[in-house]
Amino acid sequence: MLNEQIDITLSISDKWEAEDLVLRNIVKTFDDRRGGIVYAVNDISLTIQKGEFVTLLGPSGCGKTTTLRLIAGFEDPDRGEIILGRKNINNVPAFERNMPMVFQSYALFPHLSVFENIAYGLKVRKIQADIRKNDVEMALQLVNLIGLENRYPGELSGGQQQRVALARAIVLKPKIILFDEPLSNLDAKLRAQTRIEIKRLRQMLGITAVYVTHDQAEALSLSDRIVLMNKGKIEQIGTPEEIYNKPESLFVADFIGNANFLEAVVEDIGEESVVVSLQDRQVKIVKENTCSGLMEGEEVYLIIKPEAVRIGKNADDFKGKISSKFFLGTSMEYEIEFEDSIITSIQPNSGDLDMSIPAGEEISISFNKNYFQILKKD
């Protein structure tokens, strides 16, 4: 079974001819109801290398879908260029771009069977019936839908519809596949399962993919690189590790991993490290975890992820008080009163039934210093 599948994929990926996709200074506006203009995408530049899995991540309304639709050719940019390989494709109509998209709503054709849905793009391309049949069957096999080809979309579960949408895209052996929140209509379990499925397919086929989501777990687990967007602009581009561990802006730090923001003041800027004062203590932070343009005496934020906030009884640590706690299964999350603010700490589940600390208890806090990160205030 497994061998057979690999054979199929080889024969498909043979014809896969990936190319770099470049967005250069793309601007897209919409007219709003009151006669003004909304900048849905505001001067975005981005290079997606062939074979790469890039995720556009960001809060609702930040322009992810618009960017994807610009790439697909459903919208025309007001400014800027979209380049595939060496060719400017701004004026190539959507139906000639060969970048199938998996829609959030799946957008299956309700009057066509599963088979006809998957065959649709091949038929448009006037592929011979026997080759078409062959290709569709391969695609069905890849997404484990054998046996359902004669059903109509209305007769499938959400997860099955999702896989038809996927098959409909990959059957075309496209250069690039576009995904717009393909998992957001699935329940949690199915979502995790399909995530694995997408990862498997993509590793087998080496697809170039542009994937839109606002779910950070999805972005972190699937992507080669993440493009974090906010209000139509790019905040940061990097590998999942970079985005998570080295946020370059307050927005990124806040959006990814729920970081804590501690008020601190820069004391001393050295060659290899920066010293800041946190409450009345001095903390030394290695240079690569700081940002440029710091001045002595400047008020900054020290960023620390909840999992780097440890709770203990050590007397010379910082002091705090548990204000509430949430059991999350794999971990326990504490809200802690620390100075005038509330910070979050996440402790792994140790397996003890009585491991948790009750609310209201005075505790001491220590920070894993390697995780500290300095960011300027505004």
Added chain:
Amino acid sequence: MSSGIVLSIRKHRNDLIRLVKEPVLLFGLSVIFILLMVFIVYPVFVSARLSLFPEGKFSLDVYKYIFTHNRFRTAITNSILLGAIVATTSTIIGFIFAYALTRTKVPGQKIFKSFVLLPMISPPFMFALSVILLFGRNGLITAGLLGLDRYNIYGLKGLAIVQTIGLFPLAYLTLSGILQAIDPDLEAGAMNLGAKRLRTFMTVTLPLAMPGIFASWLLVFVGSLTDFGNPMVIGGDFNVLSVQAYLEFTGMGNLPRGTALSILLLIPTVAIFLFQKYLLRKKSYTTITGKSTRRAALKATPLINNLLFIVCLIVLLFVLMFYVTIIGGSFVWLWGLDWSFTLKHFAYSFDVGLETLKDTIFLAVIATPVTALLGMLIAFFVVRKSFPGKHVMEFVTMMSYAIPGTAVGIGYILAFNKQPLLLSGTAFILIACYVFRNVPIGVEAGIAALKQISTDIEESSTNLGANSTYTFRRITLPLITPSFFAGATFAFVRCMTAISAIIFLVSARWNHLTVLILAQTEIMRLGVASALCFVLILIIMVFIGIIRKVIGLGQEKIFGTVS
């Protein structure tokens, strides 16, 4: 701000580039624009020109004459009076039906629902004919049962009854849409806060339905104003504008004056149309959130239920009585005098009407698919494509719905009587009239259908490599087929029952059954007129039945549970 202007210019340029990339689309749009201009805008323009430049020079003499002569002034006030009465009664009856059928659980809702729209598919003056048979000089009720001698039903009284019956379904349709959109939770909420039933109705339901009531009143008002068939048959001495326009234009041959009267008819209808489309709709309170699932309506008290039931039943029986009368009238020897059974009216109808019947069906069968296709196409462009002039296209199309038939008929005669557009006397002018008068129905049906199909589905077709044409043929069209047929059915019915515009356009070669019925009624051959009405209704019913069968079949199988 200037960068905003630059961007919007670019957007238009992008739209244009898109068009040029798809020549079929560009071609289709151009053809539609030209057709709309020639068959909707141009006739109105020609009419307006004739009435304002009667002898080639600008002059308001024609209008001055109208406003200073009693015959025309009473026609105007009569039209308004009749319209106001009919709009009020129809809206009240329509509201009662709408409330009973959407807000309560009166028994027999299914039956009521299937009969309440019946008057909408009847020949235009069938009720007038019926009223003469029932309440006329030899009327079954007036002369026969009550023994009244020479009772006069002609005039305002008869017209008000007849138009109310013909138009209350329109009010019902408008109002049931509005009432359905009011979330029952709001009423429940009011009661929950301590309001009694009546108070809830007065403080919540009625105010929320107010825009709809107003809209319905205006729609019926326009319907009454533009009605031609009923006043022609049963108006008597009661002068109205539409009939005066016809008599001046055709009877007296005073083209400028007839045209001016038709323009006077056109101004208020178009104004009301615009008002209702652009002002009222925005004001409407009912927001359809799509989130709240429809909960069952509150239970009304048995007393209210019974009351509503009785009122609805009486109205419905009244309506049905009119149909029974027509059927009866077509089988009796001489109504009111000799009640013996006969088929002679059918035999005679067959002699005088067979050719006309064939013409009528032929023209409707040609016009219907053209109307529906054109409507769908326009709907598709308007909903799914962006191109310069889109709003003009939508506006002109919808506008054609508001132009009174009398104005259309006069406009067509004036506009298409010389080369290169010499169409009068041909079948083509009739077909064009049907198509462009009914195309808004097709467009509305298409828009409703298209809004239900998510754009995702069409985009995903494009995304998989299909161009606009292919997508329309393989995806959009099959999905909108049911609405397509619904629109087509309605258009067909309107073709079969047309009169106000058609009466100007028929010729010796191409006649219409309704015109023939009118002629028979005028010479008091009521038996023949009844028989012809009956035949017309039968044809319409059979056609609707067939359509229902045909599209009723595949639909569920095709769409599974998705739709």
